[in-house]
Amino acid sequence: MSNSSKRIAVVGIGNTLRRDDGIGIAVLESLLKFYKRSGIDYLNFGTASFDLLNHMNSYDKMLVVDGIDASLEPGELKISELKDLAYDLKDGTTSTHGLDLKVLLELYKKLAIKTKVYLAGIQVGDVSYGEGLSKSVEAQKEAIIKEISLFIDRMVAK
DSSP states (O other), X not given: OOTTOOOEEEEEEOOTTBGGGGHHHHHHHXXXXXXXXXXXXXXXXXXXXXXXXXXXXXXXXXXXXXXXXXXXXXXXXXXXXXXXXXXXXXXXXXXXXXXXXXXXXXXXXXXXXXXXXXXXXXXOSOOSSBSSOOHHHHHHHHHHHHHHHHHHHHHHHO
């Protein structure tokens, strides 16, 4: 381990019992299985998204993968730095299990968290009760995982 090693976390958030809301967890599991890198912590926060704030200061960089409702096409991926989200967030842009991204952003600023946090938001289509992703989001899953994996490579390189 080099003396300039940075602590990086990839965090999955979601409810796997509400169809597409589980996309953050599905992506995290695939990253662990096929794209795992040493020196990165992979954390499953399920629906305990506010607990995330307690862990942010432990890392230099964090990528949060979550299903969002931002009026995009189902399965569309948007990766933004959390501090830049204020400009992108419409009033209706929320995590699909109650984590209001504006509240997260406000708390992030208020607590003066130094961690560079990125959000990989994936547009959900169906968040009704049931297991498994909708066809439209499932069809995008591999492309989403590859794009997020490439983003992680860039995070590690910076």
